[in-house]
Amino acid sequence: MESQQTALPKLYIGIDIHKRSWKVHCSTDLFSGKSFSMPPDPEQLLNYVLKHFPGFEVSTAYEAGCCGYYAHRCFVSYGWESLVVNPADIHRKGKERHTKTDRIDAQLISRELRDGRLESIAIPEREREQLRSLFRRRNDLVKDFRRVKSYIKMQLLYFGIKVPEEFDNDHWSHKFRTWLDDMVFTYPTAKATLQSRMRFFRFVDQELRDVSTQLRRYCKVHYKKDYMLLRSIPGIGGIVACGILCELGDLRRFNSVKHLAGYVGLAPGVYQSGDNYRVMGMTPRAHRLIRSYFVEAAWQAIRADPVMQAYYRKHLGKDTKKIIIKVARKLLSRTLAVIKTETPYVIGVIE
Structure with a gap:
């Protein structure tokens, strides 16, 4: 009986993207593949794949950076699966943390892509x-x-x-x-x-x-509807509302406040080893610009909203910087709720 191929072979392409050249590593589910350099042109990579890997199901990944999403959109238009990943999400073994070249970076991206350990960042329209x-x-x-x-x-x-x-x-x-x-x-x-x-x-x-x-x-x-919803929240002015719409996109894509707080960086870092447990302060992984905007907006919120002011006064006696971070987190929660329910905020209503 003749055996028939029931699934397409898969090709995994890791790319270390730079302005003047790309370092590319191609691997499949059967062999580790090869690395090569090429000009920064998605069309040339398409021609290479069509010539050497015809009939393969192609997945690509590269690190988010100064080159934006042009390459990603080209790869998607070719019918490929494409991921743009945060560099911090690429796992490195002990030795790999102390050795860095473009070739090694491309190999790591290809390996992580093949093992299914990569997740793409949100690509804005x-x-x-x-x-x-x-x-x-x-x-x-x-x-x-x-x-x-x-x-x-x-x-x-x-x-x-x-x-x-x-x-x-x-x-x-x-x-x-x-x-x-x-x-x-x-x-x-x-x-x-x-x-x-x-x-x-x-x-x-x-x-x-x-x-x-x-x-x-x-x-x-x-973005009139979302803009006016955000403007109804005390502390969030026109520029902060624009920043939320520009940098965070549609807040409805976040599943929970915890998800949004982790993205913005208003979440605590935690260290635990046995009985040793301590909070490390705010996580260093953050959208620093929007986090700073929410902290500044929190100072305005406690002046304009009695509920926020009461929340701030409840924690008086603690470190002022820590209190304002708590207020900023509460303001972030309020922002997500207003957008998801599509209900303007009413000042003085206890949540």
């Missing part, structure tokens, strides 16, 4: 991915804005110029800006330095306002 780029541009501008303000204050301090008490705060009013413009130095070079920094300050200030307006307007139009 193109619209949300490009909206995310605008949100991150705003955060770049915030950093530039803080930096140029520090440079200006540094110059005043260096030359021994004391800022009037009415202007000595984080808010730079028009009067303070005029005071800086009218400042007189002994020599024109110092004045030219300050004028240059003030021009850059005004440019960044205007860019930050324009980008923030564009971001809020887009979210209001295209």
Whole structure:
């Protein structure tokens, strides 16, 4: 009796992606395979697979990084299974932790893919991915804005110029800006330095306002329902709501608050060995930008919502930083509940 092939042979491709080249390792369920370098072109990898592995069921994986999801979308369009994985999820044995090359990385990804130990990160749709780029541009501008303000204050301090008490705060009013413009130095070079920094300050200030307006307007139009639900929560303003929509995507994809808290990084790290048990503080694996936004929003929430304020006061006497993390976790739980139930939050209602 003739035997018939009832299942397609499987090909597992691990790729270490870089800007100028890819290191690729191909293996199957029967042999460990081979490694090679190639230009960063998904089309060339397709031609290689069609030539050397025709009729194989193909699975690919590569680490998330600066090259984005273009390669992933190409692989999916070829009918392949494609995973984009967090580098921390790739298991390394003891020796492998101390030896790192592109070839070894590709082999590890291929091995983990073949053994079924890899899970893909959430891949955003193109619209949300490009909206995310605008949100991150705003955060770049915030950093530039803080930096140029520090440079200006540094110059005043260096030359021994004391800022009037009415202007000595984080808010730079028009009067303070005029005071800086009218400042007189002994020599024109110092004045030219300050004028240059003030021009850059005004440019960044205007860019930050324009980008923030564009971001809020887009979210209001295209994600109006979720945006308004988030805005109903005390402490979550327009920019924080945009950040949640851009970086976390649709919160309905999270199964529980525990799942969401682990993703954001508002979950404790725990160490236990026998009778030795201790909490290690917040987990280092986090979405650091959104975590910082929730912590800042928590400070606003305890001022605007009596329920949050009571929760904060209940823990008074403990470390203030630990208390605000508890409030941020509660705010995160509230955010998920509002989105999943699609019910706006009502201030003062005890949960």
